[in-house]
Amino acid sequence: MTELSYLQAVVIGALQGVTELFPISSLGHSVLVPALIGGSWTHLVTENSTANSEESPYLAFVVALHVATAIALLIFYRRDWLRIIGGFVHTLRTRRVETSAERLAWLIVVATIPVGITGVALEHTFRTLFAKPLFAAVFLTLNGVILLAGEQLRRAAEQRQPAGTGQPPASAAPPPGAPRSGLLLAEHRRLDTLAYREAELIGLFQTLALLAGISRSGVTMVAGLLRGLDHEDAAKFSFLLATPVILAAGVLKLPTLAGPAGAHIHGQVLAGAAVAGVAAYLSVRFLTRYFTTRTLTPFAVYCLVGGGAGIAWFA
Numbered sequence: 001m002t003e004l005s006y007l008q009a010v011v012i013g014a015l016q017g018v019t020e021l022f023p024i025s026s027l028g029h030s031v032l033v034p035a036l037i038g039g040s041w042t043h044l045v046t047e048n049s050t051a052n053s054e055e056s057p058y059l060a061f062v063v064a065l066h067v068a069t070a071i072a073l074l075i076f077y078r079r080d081w082l083r084i085i086g087g088f089v090h091t092l093r094t095r096r097v098e099t100s101a102e103r104l105a106w107l108i109v110v111a112t113i114p115v116g117i118t119g120v121a122l123e124h125t126f127r128t129l130f131a132k133p134l135f136a137a138v139f140l141t142l143n144g145v146i147l148l149a150g151e152q153l154r155r156a157a158e159q160r161q162p163a164g165t166g167q168p169p170a171s172a173a174p175p176p177g178a179p180r181s182g183l184l185l186a187e188h189r190r191l192d193t194l195a196y197r198e199a200e201l202i203g204l205f206q207t208l209a210l211l212a213g214i215s216r217s218g219v220t221m222v223a224g225l226l227r228g229l230d231h232e233d234a235a236k237f238s239f240l241l242a243t244p245v246i247l248a249a250g251v252l253k254l255p256t257l258a259g260p261a262g263a264h265i266h267g268q269v270l271a272g273a274a275v276a277g278v279a280a281y282l283s284v285r286f287l288t289r290y291f292t293t294r295t296l297t298p299f300a301v302y303c304l305v306g307g308g309a310g311i312a313w314f315a
Contacts, residue, residue, distance in 0.1 A: 004057050004268045008034075008041065013272030016065040017072070017279025020246070021239065021287060023218030023299045024306075025143055028136040030062065031212050032310055035133040045133065060262045061269055063253045068273035070247035072280035073239055080240065084108065100192040104240075110196045111203035111241050118207040119249060131212045137310025139213025144303030146214075147296040150222030157184050185228035191237055198227050206241065213307065216242055221296060231291040239284055 015033060020026040034041035044058045074081060087102035088109075097103050130139070194202075205223035209216035217238045224234030256262060257269060 004044075004061055004265050005040070006268055006271055008044065009061065009265075009268035009272035010275050012044070012061070013065055013068075013275035014279045016062070016272075017069055017276040017281075018283050019215075020066075020069045020242075021073075021217055021280060021283040023143075023147060023215040023221060023296060024303055025136075025140055025209070025213050025215040025218070027131065027209070027211075028140045028143070028213035028215075031131050031136040032133055032140070032306075035314070036310075045131075057262065057265050060253075060256045061265060061272060063250050064257060064269045064273045065276040066246050067250035067254060068277035069280040070243055070250060072277045073243040073246070073284060076281055076284050077240060077243070081243075084240075103192050107192075107194055107196065107199040107237075108241055108244065111199040111206070112244055114200065114203040115206045115209075115245055116248070119210065119245070123210055123249075133310065134314040136212040137307050137314055139211045139307075140303050140310060141213075141307030143214050143218055144300045144305075144307060146222055147218050147300035147303065150225050151296050151300065153184055154225045184226050188230045189228040189233075191229060191233045194227065194229075194237075202227070202237070202241070206245070215303075216245075218296065218299065231295060232288070235287060235291040239288075 012030060012034075015029050016026050019029045031045055034044040083101040084105045087099055088105035091097050091102050091106065097106060130136075202220050202223040205219040206216055208214045208219050217235070220238040220241060221231070221234045224237055225231070229237065257266070262269065
């Protein structure tokens, strides 16, 4: 088995740190980029999609990158997580949800359940079946379609809103849990007004990221936009929701680094994880500013062009 080089570790680490948070699919890029480079990089793709991939050094390496990415998110949102965790513990004591932080904690719990169950049951199956260059290119193209459709549906809903109504005041928002009809809401809402079933719907969207080429942050942002969140809050909820999922998936498989899969690559793992962590922190810092005024459309175009080119190349 070909050993992971330091160059590969640094390149894949940077790629993971950026593409995990940008809505362009880290898993898809971790399949497509090595396949496009070819040569000694090709084994990184083949190892990740075989039945015995659980014992591959590359998968153990990717696990470490995910943990580094989750740590970067925890550091960036450390103040939010202190409030969320504190609120969660408080609700366990009082058996009541009273503050926005307490509600956000349970929204994250509810939204995490679908991907947690699906990931445990199907992650290995999806990776061995679909973590191949052609499939990754097809799903990356589909990711672009999802992002573009989400933006267009949201824009259409806003245009259908009666003229002169403007954005409703916070006090006008229905109370949490109030019945809502349809998938798409026109008004902009605060994050803490989401109903629990809406958080579950966003979590269901997140399960699509098990397919190489579908972006976790992208599909959860689209789901948030369809439920009336603005781009800034949709991005924030996406990043907060991704943190426990990425961290749990990484920690669950981290012991593989202590076994044969991690032998002889500990230095490469540390180098790649350091690069991934820095890249993830810079990425989330950029994106939280970007989405205060801008949309998913440029990322949709990138995925459509990149995915289409990948289909033409690997077909």
